[in-house]
Amino acid sequence: MINVKLALSALLAEIASWSGLWLLHNHSDAALLSYLAAHALASVLLALCLSPFLVPAADARRQRLPLVALMALLSYAVPVVGFVGSVIATVALHRRRGFAAHKQFSSLPLPEFDPHQQAGGSRRQVGLQSFLANQAVPVPLRMRSLAALGHVSGRIASPMLRMALSDSSDDLRLLAYSMLDAQERQLSQSIHQELQALERARAVEGEAAGPRGLQAAWALSDLFWELIYQGSAQGDVRDHAIQQSLHYCDQVLAQRPDTALLLLRKGRLLHLLADGDGAQSCYQRALDLGLPAARVIPYQAELLFEQRQFAKVQELMCRLEHQQVLPRLRPCIQYWSAP
Numbered sequence: 490m491i492n493v494k495l496a497l498s499a500l501l502a503e504i505a506s507w508s509g510l511w512l513l514h515n516h517s518d519a520a521l522l523s524y525l526a527a528h529a530l531a532s533v534l535l536a537l538c539l540s541p542f543l544v545p546a547a548d549a550r551r552q553r554l555p556l557v558a559l560m561a562l563l564s565y566a567v568p569v570v571g572f573v574g575s576v577i578a579t580v581a582l583h584r585r586r587g588f589a590a591h592k593q594f595s596s597l598p599l600p601e602f603d604p605h606q607q608a609g610g611s612r613r614q615v616g617l618q619s620f621l622a623n624q625a626v627p628v629p630l631r632m633r634s635l636a637a638l639g640h641v642s643g644r645i646a647s648p649m650l651r652m653a654l655s656d657s658s659d660d661l662r663l664l665a666y667s668m669l670d671a672q673e674r675q676l677s678q679s680i681h682q683e684l685q686a687l688e689r690a691r692a693v694e695g696e697a698a699g700p701r702g703l704q705a706a707w708a709l710s711d712l713f714w715e716l717i718y719q720g721s722a723q724g725d726v727r728d729h730a731i732q733q734s735l736h737y738c739d740q741v742l743a744q745r746p747d748t749a750l751l752l753l754r755k756g757r758l759l760h761l762l763a764d765g766d767g768a769q770s771c772y773q774r775a776l777d778l779g780l781p782a783a784r785v786i787p788y789q790a791e792l793l794f795e796q797r798q799f800a801k802v803q804e805l806m807c808r809l810e811h812q813q814v815l816p817r818l819r820p821c822i823q824y825w826s827a828p
Contacts, residue, residue, distance in 0.1 A: 495538035502531035503572060532564035535572065539579045618649050621656075628658045635664055643672055643719035651720070673721050676712060683708045703741050707751070710737040714754060717761070731761050749778040753785060760792055768792055783814045790825075 505527045536557045560579075564571040617638075621631055635653060638646040646668075653665035683705050690701035698706060713734035716722040722730040735758045738751055745751070756771030772789045776782065790805045806825035814822065 495534050499531045499534035499538055502527050502534060505531075528568065529565055531572070532561045535564055535575060536561035539575065618652065621649060621653055624657060628660060631656075631658070631661055632664055635661060635668070639668060643715070643721070647672065647720040669721070672719065673716075676716055676719075676721060680709065680712045683712060698740060698744055703744055706737040706740040710734045710741065710751070710754065713737070714758075731758055734758055735762075747778055749775045749780040752778065753780060753788075757788060760788065765792055765796060783809060783818075787814075787818060787821075 539560065540553055540557045560575050564575050567574070617634060620626060620634055623631075635650070638649060650665045650669045653661055654669075656662050656665070687702060687705035687709065690699065690705055693699075694702050713730045716730040717727060717734065735755065738755050738758065742748060742751055742755065752771045752775040756768045756775065759768040759771060769789065769792060772785050772792070776785050786805050786809055790802045793799075793801045793805065803825045806822050809818070809822050810826050
């Protein structure tokens, strides 16, 4: 914006320069000196007044001083015409560049990103897998991140721990192995305790499962499923865990056939065993018994997708569009709901 005080001062100084010639007689030395002094002051004030319009960009501020000096010299060397011409040239240049060229804030280069820099108190849950796999990260930092997996669920921690078993660092491999072993040992101990509880219940209630036997069988189905869900069981051990979880699930369903949660569990186990018809039947039965659609339909859609029944997959996913679902499932719903 123009400085009004400087503009008025420049105008008054220019008027004073010409007035001095008339007051001190045109041909005297004093008149000439007063004119030159007042005209020089007016030229400098005009250049300072118009300087904000010369180079509006902050990164070109170094060019402003030479331009101000050039404008002042032009106004001083060419009386009247130079004064008026400087104003016209500045206005024309400013309009040609446009107001979009003006930047209110200077641009600063971004600092170099250091992925190894650790913020205080951060556990690096976001991108932790990439962080652990980065061999350039110092081993102590990766060990601290690996140890933090002891505070997250086994479903998240187990794949990362298994990935760390192939790390080049012996310390990291030993830590990952010990943490995996502790998880598996804890589950095995719980399974052993529930098996003993089931044996005691059978000794009291007989082979026909009573309340205690059903409770122990349900717990065993949960524990064997946890081995599968966490990824702790691999290969033949995983197949054995699936069979055992299905066995104890069937024991409970034989006495309580309308248990929707166990029907969903049985459907997922049959799904893993590639029994598509049996899994679909269990999923539908769980829905009929009132289990929320958001908990069942994703598994139904996954099964139908594997069977390449894409039209039915789209139909099911559209049913979930107005349901309360997990945020990670919403991109899938948006994809299948697109026209």
